[in-house]
Amino acid sequence: xxxxxxxxxxxxxxxxxxxxxxxxxxxxxxxxxxxxxxxxxxxxxxxxxxxxxxxxxxxxxxxxxxxxxxxxxxxxxxxxxxxxxxxxxxxxxxxxxxxxxxxxxxxxxxxxxxxxxxxxxxxxxxxxxxxxxxxxxxxxxxxxxxxxxxxxxxxxxxxxxxxxxxxxxxxxxxxxxxxxxxxxxxxxxxxxx
Numbered sequence: 001x002x003x004x005x006x007x008x009x010x011x012x013x014x015x016x017x018x019x020x021x022x023x024x025x026x027x028x029x030x031x032x033x034x035x036x037x038x039x040x041x042x043x044x045x046x047x048x049x050x051x052x053x054x055x056x057x058x059x060x061x062x063x064x065x066x067x068x069x070x071x072x073x074x075x076x077x078x079x080x081x082x083x084x085x086x087x088x089x090x091x092x093x094x095x096x097x098x099x100x101x102x103x104x105x106x107x108x109x110x111x112x113x114x115x116x117x118x119x120x121x122x123x124x125x126x127x128x129x130x131x132x133x134x135x136x137x138x139x140x141x142x143x144x145x146x147x148x149x150x151x152x153x154x155x156x157x158x159x160x161x162x163x164x165x166x167x168x169x170x171x172x173x174x175x176x177x178x179x180x181x182x183x184x185x186x187x188x189x190x191x192x193x
C-alpha cells in the first residue's frame with residue numbers, strides 16, 4: 001500500500017509526530033501505568049547482561065519476536081504499541097552475536113528514493129496485516145526522513161543497540177501482524193494498546 005500525502009496531510013503528520021514525541025517523552029519520564037512489571041515466568045538470561053538503562057524503559061524482558069539476520073545479527077522486538085495518534089511504534093534491541101563487527105546492509109533502508117536519500121535507517125521495515133490484506137510502511141516526516149532509528153552503520157561484536165520504527169496503525173480490531181525487515185527473518189508480533 002503506497003500512501004501519497006497532500007501538503008495539508010503532511011503538516012498534520014508532522015504535528016502528530018511532534019505531539020507523539022512529546023507524549024512518549026513525558027511517558028518515559030513518568031514511569032507509571034504498571035507497565036514496569038516483569039512477567040513471573042520470564043526465563044531470559046541474555047537480557048540482564050549489563051546493558052544499562054534502556055531506551056525502551058518499562059518493557060518486559062520477554063521479546064514479542066526474535067528475528068535472525070545476517071552476520072550474527074539478532075533483532076528482538078520488545079514492544080509494538082498502538083498510540084492514540086493513529087500509529088504503532090515498534091521497539092527492539094539489535095544485537096551482534098557474531099565474533100566480528102557486523103556492517104548493516106543498505107537493504108534495511110528500503111528502496112524508496114525519498115527515504116534512501118536520508119541515509120542508513122530501518123525504513124525498509126513493514127507490518128503486514130494478513131487478515132486485512134494490507135502492508136504498512138514506515139512513516140516519514142515532511143522532509144522524507146523515516147520515523148525510525150537512523151545512522152547505525154555497524155554493530156560491534158557483543159554490542160546491543162536499541163531501535164524503533166513507527167507505522168500507520170492497522171484498524172483497531174487488528175492486534176496481530178507480521179513484522180518484516182529486509183535481510184532478517186519475519187516474525188509475528190502482537191500490538192498492545
